[in-house]
Amino acid sequence: MLDKIKEEQSDLAQMVRLALAEQTEDVRLFAARLVRKYRGTAPDLAEQLELYLKSKPARSVSPMRRLSPPRPEAGAMPVDDESRLSLLKVFKDDPAKQTPLLSSDVDDALRQLIEERRQSDRLQAMGLTPTRSAIFVGPPGVGKTLTARWLAAQLNVPLYVLDLTAVMSSLLGKSGANLRAAIDYAKREPCVLLLDEIDAIAKRRSDDTDVGELKRLVTVILQEVDEWPASGLLLAATNHPELIDPALWRRFDLEVQFKTPGEQSIKEALKRFLGPDYALFARWIDILAFAFAGYSFSDIERDVQRFRRAVALGAGTDADLVEDFMKARALALDKQGRINLAVMLAKETRLSQHAIADVTGVSRDTIRKYTNGVPTARKTTGRRKADA
Ligand SMILES: Nc1ncnc2c1ncn2[C@@H]1O[C@H](COP(=O)(O)OP(=O)(O)O)[C@@H](O)[C@H]1O
Ligand SMILES: [Mg+2]
Structure with missing residues (x-):
């Protein structure tokens, strides 16, 4: 305990010394070291120091x-x-x-x-x-x-x-x-x-x-x-x-x-958060917008970041990721919600009824009934343009 206080005092003294000498770059380096040092033991302090560092980028005049x-x-x-x-x-x-x-x-x-x-x-x-x-x-x-x-x-x-x-x-x-x-x-x-x-x-x-x-x-x-x-x-x-x-x-x-985003805002958010990966996911946007209904922007951002990391690591294709996500999402929906999701997938994607039944847990019979015998998928080329 005493050691710790001693050390903190010496950090403080060092910082004052550097600051008074107007060694700004050294102050920055030292502050960055303190951020790492205190991250575990004093996260608030570390966070605050980090903010100060970020708000005063090196040399450039803000x-x-x-x-x-x-x-x-x-x-x-x-x-x-x-x-x-x-x-x-x-x-x-x-x-x-x-x-x-x-x-x-x-x-x-x-x-x-x-x-x-x-x-x-x-x-x-x-x-x-x-x-x-x-x-x-x-x-x-x-x-x-x-x-x-x-x-x-x-x-x-x-x-x-x-x-x-x-x-x-x-x-x-x-x-x-x-x-x-x-x-x-x-x-x-x-x-x-x-x-x-x-x-x-x-x-x-x-x-x-x-x-x-x-x-x-x-x-x-x-x-x-x-x-x-x-x-x-x-x-x-x-x-x-x-x-x-x-x-x-x-x-x-x-x-x-401030409201929970609606469909259009969700699409905008997906576009923004996906950044350069948007092109890869563009064909899933309607489905994702449907699945993210009720999510906050920060929840959407978190899931999108996860997708992007997985793609970057080659841990899954966009289709795998979207499918897993839809499966997890379907679990949280009630029966009608799952049926809506299945119908959406049938209309908007090339997924087979078999795959859709697998993702949503809705039987193929039910899917057929709701899609009214409309042959699944294949109405896609126009869509992608509209999204881009
Ligand atoms: N309207 C928005 N536009 C863009 N990003 C958002 C928006 N709302 C939330 N986010 C993302 O989620 C994070 C947390 O949002 P925050 O502003 O802290 O939400 P709140 O204060 O309403 O709880 C933001 O830092 C940003 O990354
Ligand atoms: Mg807040």
Whole structure:
């Protein structure tokens, strides 16, 4: 234990020495070493260091830096006294970063928000202020956090994400102060601040289970939202809108609903996530879009990455992978869902009824009945063009 502390102290001293000598490249190398070293024992620290490294690519001057030079008085990031966890995570993404896949209404709302900032003078001339705050609502893995990062990059400001686990892990009675310290820090420069998974603290104040601590936290958030400067953008995200205090809800200028992707968005996602392997899988897109119904973007991305790795390793052909995936998927479907899947496969692919029965567990008789004696497959050439 003592050894460990000694070692950490020596790491700290070394880092300070390199930083004061302005040996930036050495600082980078040393930080990269620390990332590897602490990944096992202090994953949060490792992750944070890694983010800092990534957000400051070696030597090249980031556009962000040009726009907002580091303020001389910039202090250290706020840290919880007990856990020493950094309360804020910082992201500085490239504005050229790919736009998240968004439904058209979300896209419209966010583009207006960006435009309001770009033309804030025009708004001001008419006595209007740009949208100050927005709440992102939607199930996990559909891009709430990703979109916050993209928005900040579009606005050329850093994104601070308030780590509510760190706030909550602080000593009872101190989380309010921690929360305030973190928000105050973010207020010091134009930025986007994301209160991620805000339901973690913003439970309904009338909840029986509420302890005073939670109530105080909600009060702090309410005040902070009210006092949030128009120069920044305050975002909150939640998977549980029903848990949000209505008083808090009302304070957000804009509500943005993120949805589980529909068929068209799933196809776009497949195209994006498959990247160069899209051509290989193009003939399966309709089937995959059907099978991925109800999945979040992040689930789709995960499975697609798995396909691509398998193909890269030669561990299976695209057909094998899709077939295995459909089999697994069919298990999760009810009877009618399996029949729909079988009919789809019969109409859209060259698979034999035998193979389809094998994949879906639907009997060939049933498949025949539903496809109405339509000969399976062979109507394909036109399709592929439409997909490309
Ligand atoms: N709308 C989207 N467009 C593109 N990729 C997405 C989208 N939503 C999720 N993803 C992928 O899934 C990952 C997790 O999404 P995230 O933004 O953390 O979801 P949420 O915050 O809604 O739970 C993202 O980093 C991205 O790789
Ligand atoms: Mg999220």
